[in-house]
Amino acid sequence: xxxxxxxxxxxxxxxxxxxxxxxxxxxxxxxxxxxxxxxxxxxxxxxxxxxxxxxxxxxxxxxxxxxxxxxxxxxxxxxxxxxxxxxxxxxxxxxxxxxxxxxxxxxxxxxxxxxxxxxxxxxxxxxxxxxxxxxxxxxxxxxxxxxxxxxxxxxxxxxxxxxxxxxxxxxxxxxxxxxxxxxxxxxxxxxxxxxxxxxxxxxxxxxxxxxxxxxxxxxxxxxxxxxxxxxxxxxxxxxxxxxxxxxxxxxxxxxxxxxxxxxxxxxxxxxxxxxxxxxxxxxxxxxxxxxxxxxxxxxxxxxxxxxxxxxxxxxxxxxxxxxxxxxxxxxxxxxxxxxxxxxxxxxxxxxxxxxxxxxxxxxxxxxxxxxxxxxxxxxxxxxxxxxxxxxxxxxxxxxxxxxxxxxxxxxxxxxxxxxxxxxxxxxxxxxxxxxxxxxxxxxxxxxxxxxxxxxxxxxxxxxxxxxxxxxxxxxxxxxxxxxxxxxxxxxxxxxx
Amino acid sequence: xxxxxxxxxxxxxxxxxxxxxxxxxxxxxxxxxxxxxxxxxxxxxxxxxxxxxxxxxxxxxxxxxxxxxxxxxxxxxxxxxxxxxxxxxxxxxxxxxxx
Numbered sequence: 001x002x003x004x005x006x007x008x009x010x011x012x013x014x015x016x017x018x019x020x021x022x023x024x025x026x027x028x029x030x031x032x033x034x035x036x037x038x039x040x041x042x043x044x045x046x047x048x049x050x051x052x053x054x055x056x057x058x059x060x061x062x063x064x065x066x067x068x069x070x071x072x073x074x075x076x077x078x079x080x081x082x083x084x085x086x087x088x089x090x091x092x093x094x095x096x097x098x099x100x101x102x103x104x105x106x107x108x109x110x111x112x113x114x115x116x117x118x119x120x121x122x123x124x125x126x127x128x129x130x131x132x133x134x135x136x137x138x139x140x141x142x143x144x145x146x147x148x149x150x151x152x153x154x155x156x157x158x159x160x161x162x163x164x165x166x167x168x169x170x171x172x173x174x175x176x177x178x179x180x181x182x183x184x185x186x187x188x189x190x191x192x193x194x195x196x197x198x199x200x201x202x203x204x205x206x207x208x209x210x211x212x213x214x215x216x217x218x219x220x221x222x223x224x225x226x227x228x229x230x231x232x233x234x235x236x237x238x239x240x241x242x243x244x245x246x247x248x249x250x251x252x253x254x255x256x257x258x259x260x261x262x263x264x265x266x267x268x269x270x271x272x273x274x275x276x277x278x279x280x281x282x283x284x285x286x287x288x289x290x291x292x293x294x295x296x297x298x299x300x301x302x303x304x305x306x307x308x309x310x311x312x313x314x315x316x317x318x319x320x321x322x323x324x325x326x327x328x329x330x331x332x333x334x335x336x337x338x339x340x341x342x343x344x345x346x347x348x349x350x351x352x353x354x355x356x357x358x359x360x361x362x363x364x365x366x367x368x369x370x371x372x373x374x375x376x377x378x379x380x381x382x383x384x385x386x387x388x389x390x391x392x393x394x395x396x397x398x399x400x401x402x403x404x405x406x407x408x409x410x411x412x413x414x415x416x417x418x419x420x421x422x423x424x425x426x427x428x429x430x431x432x433x434x435x436x437x438x439x440x441x442x443x444x445x446x447x448x449x450x451x452x453x454x455x456x457x458x459x460x461x462x463x464x465x466x467x468x469x470x471x472x473x474x475x476x477x478x479x480x481x482x483x484x485x486x487x488x489x490x491x492x493x494x495x496x
Numbered sequence: 497x498x499x500x501x502x503x504x505x506x507x508x509x510x511x512x513x514x515x516x517x518x519x520x521x522x523x524x525x526x527x528x529x530x531x532x533x534x535x536x537x538x539x540x541x542x543x544x545x546x547x548x549x550x551x552x553x554x555x556x557x558x559x560x561x562x563x564x565x566x567x568x569x570x571x572x573x574x575x576x577x578x579x580x581x582x583x584x585x586x587x588x589x590x591x592x593x594x595x
Contacts, residue, residue: 102572195552209551238558239551293510308535317511326513328587330576342588347515354514360524363508364531367500370511382537382548387541387548421527422534464553 003028008074008168015062015073022062026055026117027479030074033119033166036496038147039232041141042151042161044080045088046120051075058115071229072115077161077170080121081128082108082213083202087118092136092203095325095332095353105202106237107171109211109350110230113161119167121155123394126355127322128178128206130154131427134451135357143186144415145454145493149411152182154428155216155395159186162216164496169226170216175207176310177407177431180443181215184457187445187489189474190216192431194464195438196241198227199234207317208239209308210435218490220444220474224252227467243465246440251468255475258292263399264474266299268430274409276449281405284446288403288473289481298399300391305384307434311425312368312381314437319365322358325350352407360421388438396463401473405431434461442470445489446478455489499532500525 003011003025014020030158037043058073080368081090083101090096104112111118120327127136133141133156141156143149144164151160151422155172156186159182172179183190191214198213205211216225227248261495264285269278282297289295327333327349328342335348354362395402407427434441443457458477461467482488502525507522509516516524570583579586 101570101575171547220539235560239553239555241553301542305541307536308537311531311535312538323513329585331578334580336579336588338588340588342590343513344515345588347510347513350513351515357519359512359514359516360527360531362512362514363505363524364510364528366508367504367528367532368535370508376534376539378544379548380541381535383543383546384538384541384548385552386546387543389552416547422530436552 068115077167107200125154130152152177177428185411189457201236251471263298268404316366410454440467
């Protein structure tokens with residue numbers, strides 16, 4: 001089997017044993033990228049030489065006897081919202097075109113320390129605002145299952161790269177579903193760790209109380225290995241949790257749900273959901289029951305107000321965070337002809353540098369935070385956030401995990417929702433509650449919808465710092481389904 | 497009745513430091529009106545007695561030890577600047593003519 005079809009765990013073992021070198025593994029993936037990138041467009045920045053230089057350094061460290069982790073020599077696609085010293089970082093925005101950050105994000109630094117080899121920076125919706133990657137200033141990414149469809153978003157470049165076998169692993173960030181929804185619509189595994197479980201230092205901020213870095217992989221164990229490699233306390237992030245990383249790798253190796261209590265979220269089903277999504281979802285729930293889990297229905301009525309609450313809280317935080325793009329210290333500057341004031345240059349630059357969705361959200365957030373509207377909008381949304389957290393808490397007294405579809409539909413056609421923000425926002429209906437409450441949540445593939453043959457994901461939600469439960473349940477679902485399918489779901493994908 | 501007027505959107509654009517065209521203002525006024533109408537659903541949740549959460553987790557302020565640590569060198573800090581003069585960020589005039 002060619003190197004690009006191997007799992008990350010297999011590649012790590014092969015590199016460690018000396019069966020292949022990190023350079024050979026990187027080259028195989030760079031060749032695959034050269035072949036399929038014209039179709040998929042998952043990457044914003046690729047630099048073969050920088051990547052091979054990293055791979056050579058990993059080989060040298062291993063030869064010198066340095067003890068590296070299980071992913072040493074494994075290539076990874078890195079979302080272009082994490083700063084990288086040796087590659088441009090743009091957040092898919094024109095305002096940061098060509099920017100070379102003077103420092104590495106903590107996630108980037110930990111990938112390097114673990115010996116992972118960065119293949120390039122992946123495409124996203126500008127500043128991670130979107131659910132399709134269509135909001136990128138540098139063109140959309142295409143879904144490897146059907147090139148006329150979106151790969152989800154905002155981390156759509158990262159999901160597409162892994163689904164297209166350009167990389168065995170990738171990083172994402174999840175603010176309202178930006179890891180789980182793209183994983184779901186591309187048939188791969190995506191995990192949003194507990195908020196504060198992975199560092200935001202060097203992650204270009206969108207909504208600081210929600211932004212959470214997490215892994216993408218083609219299987220649950222690989223996701224766990226990556227999760228473990230970059231998570232854990234970071235003194236550079238004041239909201240980082242000072243607690244051990246949940247034992248996610250061990251959980252991924254324990255695909256056993258016997259006796260577990262699983263809650264089916266009553267509100268996330270029915271009208272508005274694609275029939276093929278519901279069919280696979282209900283089968284997955286039955287599967288868990290047949291594996292010995294105790295399944296009960298749980299009602300969480302406030303989850304239906306999570307979407308409006310999120311579209312007040314996230315834009316409010318974004319309007320504040322994106323004020324830093326002021327045309328003064330880095331990034332684009334437009335209209336500085338010697339006659340204009342700093343404020344005029346700022347307004348011209350931001351108008352030229354931000355795309356429509358970013359402008360919409362900045363203005364919406366500015367509105368929600370205005371005096372006279374604050375209590376009715378931002379203040380009330382914060383109270384709804386408390387209500388949602390309390391409903392999660394009550395639910396987790398009854399059950400060990402909650403499940404739902406990850407997203408109401410399969411991948412939608414490129415262009416279908418591009419000019420209809422409200423339709424686009426619905427893609428995150430089921431994922432947003434876990435961002436507001438900060439708990440762990442995963443998407444695992446559970447089959448293809450009958451009507452369009454596209455992947456469907458199951459969302460598994462676990463309490464704060466119980467990330468391991470997502471991996472345990474995810475691994476059980478994966479093992480049972482793969483034995484039924486005779487291999488991973490991705491073998492059904494077109495070969496590109 | 498609309499939730500937000502075009503004039504209000506123009507005011508928001510000014511506050512947001514976004515120099516928008518008339519066409520853009522028309523477009524965003526329609527879209528923001530629909531979005532605000534939709535997010536106003538948060539009012540339907542009975543939450544008078546509920547404290548607001550600004551954050552998912554209980555937070556306490558975190559301090560690091562007050563020790564000198566290496567930072568960026570001037571050339572690193574200035575490496576992405578649109579304009580530089582004498583090891584400093586060069587910016588357009590900040591004060592008005594009359595100031």
